[in-house]
Amino acid sequence: MPKPTSDQLQEFYYKMILTRTLGARLRLLRHQGRINIVALADGHEAAQVGSAGALRIGLDFIYTYYRDMGVAMAVGMRPHDFMAQAYAKATDPNSRGRILPGDLNYPAANLMAGGGPIATQLPQAAGTALASQIKGEDAVTIVYFGEGASSEGEFHETCNLAGIHKLPLILFCENNQYALSAPLAKEVAGGGIALKAQGYGFPGVEVDGNDVVAVYQATGEASERARHGEGPTLIEARLYRLGAHSTDDDDSRYRDPEELDRQREDDPLLRFRRYLIERKHLKETDLVELETKAAEEVEAAQRFAEESPYPDPAELWEHVYGA
Amino acid sequence: MGPKVNVITAIRDSLDEAMAADERVIVLGEDVGQIGGVFRATEGLWQKYGPKRVIDMPIAEALIVGVAIGAALNGLRPVAEIQFADYIHPAFDQIVNEAAKIRYRSAGGFHCPIVVRAPAGGGIHGALYHSQSVEAYFCHAPGLKVVAPSNPYDAKGLLKAAILDPDPVIYFEFKATYRTVEGEVPDEDYIVPIGEAAIKRPGRDMTLLTYGMLVHESLKAAERLAEAGIEVEVIDLRTLLPLDKNTILTSVRRTSKVLIVHEANKTGGLGAELAAIISEEAFEDLDGPIVRLTGPDVPAMPFAPTLEAAFMPNADKIVEAARRLDAY
Numbered sequence: 001m002p003k004p005t006s007d008q009l010q011e012f013y014y015k016m017i018l019t020r021t022l023g024a025r026l027r028l029l030r031h032q033g034r035i036n037i038v039a040l041a042d043g044h045e046a047a048q049v050g051s052a053g054a055l056r057i058g059l060d061f062i063y064t065y066y067r068d069m070g071v072a073m074a075v076g077m078r079p080h081d082f083m084a085q086a087y088a089k090a091t092d093p094n095s096r097g098r099i100l101p102g103d104l105n106y107p108a109a110n111l112m113a114g115g116g117p118i119a120t121q122l123p124q125a126a127g128t129a130l131a132s133q134i135k136g137e138d139a140v141t142i143v144y145f146g147e148g149a150s151s152e153g154e155f156h157e158t159c160n161l162a163g164i165h166k167l168p169l170i171l172f173c174e175n176n177q178y179a180l181s182a183p184l185a186k187e188v189a190g191g192g193i194a195l196k197a198q199g200y201g202f203p204g205v206e207v208d209g210n211d212v213v214a215v216y217q218a219t220g221e222a223s224e225r226a227r228h229g230e231g232p233t234l235i236e237a238r239l240y241r242l243g244a245h246s247t248d249d250d251d252s253r254y255r256d257p258e259e260l261d262r263q264r265e266d267d268p269l270l271r272f273r274r275y276l277i278e279r280k281h282l283k284e285t286d287l288v289e290l291e292t293k294a295a296e297e298v299e300a301a302q303r304f305a306e307e308s309p310y311p312d313p314a315e316l317w318e319h320v321y322g323a
Numbered sequence: 324m325g326p327k328v329n330v331i332t333a334i335r336d337s338l339d340e341a342m343a344a345d346e347r348v349i350v351l352g353e354d355v356g357q358i359g360g361v362f363r364a365t366e367g368l369w370q371k372y373g374p375k376r377v378i379d380m381p382i383a384e385a386l387i388v389g390v391a392i393g394a395a396l397n398g399l400r401p402v403a404e405i406q407f408a409d410y411i412h413p414a415f416d417q418i419v420n421e422a423a424k425i426r427y428r429s430a431g432g433f434h435c436p437i438v439v440r441a442p443a444g445g446g447i448h449g450a451l452y453h454s455q456s457v458e459a460y461f462c463h464a465p466g467l468k469v470v471a472p473s474n475p476y477d478a479k480g481l482l483k484a485a486i487l488d489p490d491p492v493i494y495f496e497f498k499a500t501y502r503t504v505e506g507e508v509p510d511e512d513y514i515v516p517i518g519e520a521a522i523k524r525p526g527r528d529m530t531l532l533t534y535g536m537l538v539h540e541s542l543k544a545a546e547r548l549a550e551a552g553i554e555v556e557v558i559d560l561r562t563l564l565p566l567d568k569n570t571i572l573t574s575v576r577r578t579s580k581v582l583i584v585h586e587a588n589k590t591g592g593l594g595a596e597l598a599a600i601i602s603e604e605a606f607e608d609l610d611g612p613i614v615r616l617t618g619p620d621v622p623a624m625p626f627a628p629t630l631e632a633a634f635m636p637n638a639d640k641i642v643e644a645a646r647r648l649d650a651y
Contacts, residue, residue, distance in 0.1 A: 061396075061397065093432075094429065094430075094432075095428050095429055095430045095432075096430040098427065098428055098430060099428045103428070105428060105429035105430075105432050105433060106432070107429075107432045107433060112393075112396055112433070113396060113421075113425045113428070113429055113432075113433040113435075115420060115424060115428055116420075117416055117420050117421070120385075120389060120416060120417060120420065120421050122389070123385060123386045123388075123389020123390050123392075123393065123417065124389050124390070124392045124393035124396065124417075124421070125393055126386070126389070126390050126393060127389060127390035127391060127392060127393025127394040127395075127396070127397070127401075128393040128394065128396055128397040129393075130378075130390060130393070130394055131393070131394040131397035131398060131399045132397060133375075134349065134375050134376065134394075134399065135397075135398070135399075139397075141393075153383075153385065153413075154385050154386065154389065157381070157383040157385060157386035157389075158386065158389075160381055160383070160386075161380075161381060161383075161386060161390065164381070318430070318431070319426050319427050319429075319430050319431040320426070320427060320465055320466060321426070321466070321468075321489075321490050322426060322431075322434050322489035322490055323488070323489050323490075
């Protein structure tokens with residue numbers, strides 16, 4: 001897997017800062033009572049943008065879960081789109097104001113039908129990968145999920161099938177240490193997710209989820225394996241949820257603030273910023289320029305969403321059946 | 324018309340023809356491959372179309388339906404088999420929360436053309452977990468279509484229609500009909516449109532609404548009632564969601580009396596919905612209470628022949644219920 005180019009690194013940084021900036025604005029809007037609940041991706045940016053950066057957008061299939069704002073940004077959704085969804089406006093390209101923000105349905109990028117239940121996307125991703133295999137097509141399917149979803153039977157059922165059929169599938173776990181309020185030790189036996197792959201006969205890879213380049217490379221290698229008929233890979237991106245579960249959650253009820261402070265030192269954005277400067281890929285002024293651009297884009301997205309109309313009540317009855 | 328076949332043969336022929344006509348059609352489920360399913364509904368397909376299109380799945384119903392959904396989203400036309408309807412419940416989330424809502428939640432961006440076949444119903448000495456009729460759960464889920472054929476012609480034609488349908492279709496096949504009900508099936512390709520009931524026997528005195536195996540018990544009962552001068556119109560609903568309201572209401576307006584017969588238990592069953600629709604839309608035309616003859620509100624159908632017989636509606640019980648309603 002070749003290293004990302006300087007242009008790619010700049011793009012990664014932009015998508016990461018865009019995700020963080022968009023999230024911060026959504027949190028503010030929620031606190032102002034202008035929108036409803038949103039799940040934010042603070043701390044997930046490197047894992048989401050790095051992994052999506054290794055995909056062939058429009059060719060590969062992508063199943064997400066509700067916290068994958070960074071994946072959305074990386075595959076070409078705009079803050080406009082996400083903001084319109086947060087405001088439940090008719091301009092929301094995911095669902096025209098039907099489903100909660102972050103449940104992504106975006107055919108233009110093969111961002112596959114996303115709903116609310118936990119882990120239901122995993123068997124579906126296996127089915128999509130199986131269909132590619134049946135048709136002899138080269139597409140890879142990636143499915144994102146939190147470590148909390150590994151408690152569901154459908155995670156294990158999917159791993160089992162993926163191992164049996166050597167499916168062209170990447171199971172990408174964003175292990176952020178918390179399933180809402182439950183810490184890892186109370187929800188996952190054995191200490192981690194990656195090691196579970198061994199029992200299903202395919203590689204499980206643990207990667208530093210705060211290192212965008214490492215995630216990019218691990219995903220790229222898994223994608224190569226899938227394309228060459230070598231079967232699935234389970235990637236566990238170890239990271240830390242820097243925000244609460246959602247805008248409506250108070251994490252001080254279950255999380256030690258000192259733990260959070262320690263983890264902030266490893267914030268994937270700050271790390272990547274230092275890396276880009278140290279390795280001379282970008283200068284401080286370049287980064288500030290990108291940060292300003294992201295802020296402007298989010299500002300414009302908010303205006304767009306606020307000015308967009310709500311769906312007409314008659315739309316309630318649309319898209320129940322095709323025929 | 325072509326040759327006389329039984330229901331299981333009609334289902335198998337339908338799958339075979341659909342797979343021959345469209346390489347996007349795949350079959351997946353437990354034991355559907357080499358042995359052709361526990362009821363032989365897929366017999367010969369694995370040998371003819373190979374293991375890539377006839378896929379033996381692990382015992383994991385949520386997985387079976389989830390995989391079907393994902394394959395449909397990638398352009399295939401999957402027909403999933405749940406070995407017994409009694410075991411469909413682990414897949415409930417995939418069917419009701421996912422398949423039924425994919426078109427709606429994506430505002431038409433995605434859709435989910437899958438078929439889930441599930442052998443249902445009792446009277447075959449299957450006890451609690453090989454006898455259930457679970458259709459009502461799924462009739463409560465807009466976005467799904469639910470069909471329940473009673474005979475070979477409908478079994479074949481409805482399955483063809485279900486495979487062509489752009490939305491998820493749950494296809495309940497009554498095990499008791501598999502090898503006991505025979506009928507002629509055309510040689511040429513045809514479908515039975517989803518959403519159309521069939522009047523199996525015309526009658527002026529009473530409308531009897533039923534589906535599945537009990538269509539045949541109802542027809543037997545109607546024969547006997549006719550001898551006593553009571554002409555019962557027997558309607559085979561065939562599609563349970565969406566209901567063919569037009570055929571139902573047109574008949575009720577003519578006969579003014581309604582007897583609903585199904586094997587599933589009474590409370591919250593399809594009969595409740597039928598009764599409500601008729602009350603709402605044809606109340607003025609009624610000339611008696613809407614009567615339901617159904618399985619009893621006990622958890623499931625027991626094993627002992629005496630208990631099984633006590634559970635199952637049959638021609639005798641239908642005759643008795645119809646006589647009482649006629650006398651009202």
